[in-house]
Amino acid sequence: MTSDDTASAAAWLAAYLDAALPPDQIGAAVASTRRASAVVGQRADALVMEDEPAGFVVALDRLQGKRS
Amino acid sequence: MSLAALAKAIARGKISSAEATAASVKALGTLGRTLNAVAGLDPDAAMKAAKRADRERAQGRKRGPLHGVPLAHKDMYYRRGRVSECGSIIRKGFVPAVTSTALERLDAAGALDIARLNMVEFAMGPTGHNPHTGTPRNPWNPEHIPGGSSSGPGVAVAARMVAGSLGSDTGGSIRMPAAFCGIVGMKPTYGLVSRYGAMPLSFSQDHIGPLTRTVEDCALMLQAIAGPDPKDPTTSPRKPPNFRADIEKGVRGKTIAVAKGWFRDGMSDEVARSLDAAAEVYRKLGARIVPVDVPSLDHVNDTAMLITGCESASFHEKWLRERPQDYSPQVRMRTQQSVLYPAVRYLDALRGRERVLAWFVGQVLGRADAMLTPVLSFAVPTIRETDVGDNPKAMDLVIRVARNTRPINYLGLPSLSVPCGFTRNGLPSGFQLVGRPFSEALLFRIGRAYERETGCTDKAPPNSFTG
Numbered sequence: 001m002t003s004d005d006t007a008s009a010a011a012w013l014a015a016y017l018d019a020a021l022p023p024d025q026i027g028a029a030v031a032s033t034r035r036a037s038a039v040v041g042q043r044a045d046a047l048v049m050e051d052e053p054a055g056f057v058v059a060l061d062r063l064q065g066k067r068s
Numbered sequence: 069m070s071l072a073a074l075a076k077a078i079a080r081g082k083i084s085s086a087e088a089t090a091a092s093v094k095a096l097g098t099l100g101r102t103l104n105a106v107a108g109l110d111p112d113a114a115m116k117a118a119k120r121a122d123r124e125r126a127q128g129r130k131r132g133p134l135h136g137v138p139l140a141h142k143d144m145y146y147r148r149g150r151v152s153e154c155g156s157i158i159r160k161g162f163v164p165a166v167t168s169t170a171l172e173r174l175d176a177a178g179a180l181d182i183a184r185l186n187m188v189e190f191a192m193g194p195t196g197h198n199p200h201t202g203t204p205r206n207p208w209n210p211e212h213i214p215g216g217s218s219s220g221p222g223v224a225v226a227a228r229m230v231a232g233s234l235g236s237d238t239g240g241s242i243r244m245p246a247a248f249c250g251i252v253g254m255k256p257t258y259g260l261v262s263r264y265g266a267m268p269l270s271f272s273q274d275h276i277g278p279l280t281r282t283v284e285d286c287a288l289m290l291q292a293i294a295g296p297d298p299k300d301p302t303t304s305p306r307k308p309p310n311f312r313a314d315i316e317k318g319v320r321g322k323t324i325a326v327a328k329g330w331f332r333d334g335m336s337d338e339v340a341r342s343l344d345a346a347a348e349v350y351r352k353l354g355a356r357i358v359p360v361d362v363p364s365l366d367h368v369n370d371t372a373m374l375i376t377g378c379e380s381a382s383f384h385e386k387w388l389r390e391r392p393q394d395y396s397p398q399v400r401m402r403t404q405q406s407v408l409y410p411a412v413r414y415l416d417a418l419r420g421r422e423r424v425l426a427w428f429v430g431q432v433l434g435r436a437d438a439m440l441t442p443v444l445s446f447a448v449p450t451i452r453e454t455d456v457g458d459n460p461k462a463m464d465l466v467i468r469v470a471r472n473t474r475p476i477n478y479l480g481l482p483s484l485s486v487p488c489g490f491t492r493n494g495l496p497s498g499f500q501l502v503g504r505p506f507s508e509a510l511l512f513r514i515g516r517a518y519e520r521e522t523g524c525t526d527k528a529p530p531n532s533f534t535g
Contacts, residue, residue: 009408016407017389029405033377037413039370044416046423053272053415055422060258060480060505061304063429 006030071137071231071285078125078136085125085136089118089182092138095229095533096183103205103531105223107143107153107184114138114182121180134292135178141234142218143184144191144267145171154267155187155198155217157394158387168265169300170234170276170293177292182230185220191236191269192380192399193217194244194470195454199396203451206249207529208495211450215248215469217241221279222249228533232280232289238269238376240443240473242277243485247443247498250487252286252515252525253279255473257505258480259304261290262297268383270376271302272418273477282525283486283516287311290508304506311509319517320354322510324501325436329362331472335445342497343442346488346518350440353517360439362432365475368424371417372478377406378414398456425479429504438501438514441472447491476502484511487524 009030010023069077077083093111100106121136144154146164153159171181186204188196196219197203204219206212207227214222218235222245225233235242237255246253254277261276268274278289294308326347332340351357381388384403392400433439449465456462476483484501491497503511519525 013404013407017385017392017404025401025405029401029408033374033405033408036370036374036377037409039367040374040413040417040420043367043371043420044413047416047419051419051422053418053421056418056425056480057259057302057304059422059425061306063426063504064506 069231070282071134071280072282072288074231075134075137075288079130081125085118085121085138085180086115088136089114089138089180091535092140092182092230095227096140096224099227099531099533100183100224100229103207103210103223103227104202105185105204105220105227105229107155107186107201107220108151109183114180117180117182121178131176131178132292133177133288134174136180137178138180138182138230139174139232140183140185140224140230141171141181142187142221142236144187144236145234146265146267147171147181152184152267154191155189155201157200158391164265166265169262169297170266173293179292185224185233187220188217189396189399190380190384191217191238191241191267192402194240195466196245197451197455199457206448206495207531208250209493210531211452212448212495213248213451213454215244215246218245218279222246222251225249225279225281226251226529227531228528232278232285234293235277235279236266236269237275237277237477238273239372239477240470242275242279243443243473243483243498243500244469246279246485247487248448248496250496250498250527250529251279251281252283252487253277253485254286254290254508254511255476255483256290256294256508257304257482259302260294260308260482260506260508262300262303264297264299268379270379272375272379273372275477283512283519284312284315286484287315287512306506309509311512314509314513315516317513318353319350319514322437322514323356323358323435324350324514325358325360325433325439327362327439327441328359330364331362331441334468335442336447338447338491339442339445339497342489343440343499346499347440349518349521353521358436360432360434360436368475368478369471371420372474374409374413375417375478377402378409381406421478421480428479428481433502433504437510438503438507441500441502443472443485443498443500444469445472447493448495473500476500481505482508482511484515486515486518488518489524
């Protein structure tokens with residue numbers, strides 16, 4: 001992570017929220033959110049175009065009482 | 069007295085609602101203040117409601133199965149005309165214009181709502197810490213965390229101030245206070261209980277459910293609140309079953325998967341022994357016990373936290389902009405930083421839920437009726453060692469507190485927390501039974517079997533109300 005990333009994130013937060021995280025927290029915030037985003041992004045490749053959020057509720061109903 | 073016993077005693081006239089409510093009011097007003105469980109208490113209003121319930125009963129007009137029973141709930145359930153402050157400065161004095169469906173259904177069941185209970189600020193935390201209201205104290209040892217974010221409910225029910233309480237669970241916030249305070253808590257399937265009128269933390273992962281002293285009580289309270297609600301379009305249209313119909317039928321012939329692998333990482337020896345001992349109890353009761361090697365769920369936890377971050381940042385955006393100083397530093401940081409998540413990743417996280425759920429139910433639960441895992445992999449820590457404000461290094465410990473519970477919220481599966489003994493430091497330990505979607509009745513049956521065999525819910529903490 002470069003100081004540019006931190007500076008960009010700080011600027012984004014300041015512009016979006018009219019407020020900034022304290023400088024000692026911005027680096028940790030960037031690292032934390034970038035890491036979690038990467039984790040989700042890695043698994044996004046397994047998704048197909050037709051996967052959508054509403055599929056979850058449908059799956060809960062479908063999987064009720066089902067055993068493999 | 070348990071909730072079920074109290075309801076029966078009031079219905080039969082053996083005890084009046086006024087007597088029961090006076091006792092709870094006294095408990096909440098004394099021990100409740102000492103343990104910092106209470107956010108708001110109106111004794112006059114409580115007694116007025118109790119006397120009305122007694123008049124109705126005398127006239128043969130019983131409202132429902134919980135008629136006249138005094139309850140108190142986490143201070144995030146809106147009731148029209150009454151403040152609901154959500155453990156925050158931001159919502160100080162907030163009076164909602166609506167009443168939550170969960171409270172309306174408890175009202176319809178005849179229960180009384182006599183106090184508001186403390187919670188973590190905006191439900192964002194697993195330990196119970198709250199710098200605005202003060203941290204509720206674990207009745208087993210007040211130096212230890214009660215668990216969060218339903219901290220007040222955990223304390224109030226364990227310490228015998230009320231027989232039941234509504235909490236909410238977005239990453240473990242019913243199950244952790246239940247386990248840390250030695251009581252029972254149910255995080256039901258996503259969509260079983262309406263979230264209408266409850267303060268949101270993460271609308272995709274919020275679950276409403278009860279904390280009670282016994283398994284039967286939990287089933288009784290869940291029965292009152294479960295079911296479709298047109299005001300919450302995420303509720304399942306299915307009519308809930310009778311959660312207590314088979315509750316005493318035992319576990320003979322049932323298959324319980326004991327979690328190994330990821331759930332054992334970082335587990336202390338004493339928690340591992342108590343989990344294996346619980347499995348042995350089930351084996352002796354006739355259940356088939358199978359080990360299941362659970363692969364890493366770290367990515368599920370990360371994904372769940374991303375969703376919670378994005379959704380909570382959305383709710384809090386205006387306040388973050390206008391009143392950032394009124395948040396505690398930790399809550400402020402958590403919500404502000406979530407603005408940095410790309411929208412595409414948030415959508416990926418939601419889109420992936422169906423696949424992860426199908427995998428978990430098919431490959432991890434497999435042919436088991438339920439999976440047995442610990443709620444917390446180590447002994448309940450102290451308030452001091454988990455105080456992030458005092459010690460930034462405490463954050464690592466705080467993150468580990470919700471490790472075992474959070475994945476279940478992403479999956480939306482039901483999970484029942486049941487007490488299973490004590491660790492060496494004298495604090496309770498609890499396991500969670502994770503089931504298939506909408507298998508709450510079966511989880512109650514399995515939990516009840518353990519409770520009946522071990523008496524795990526009989527013991528009261530040293531700091532309990534005794535009248």
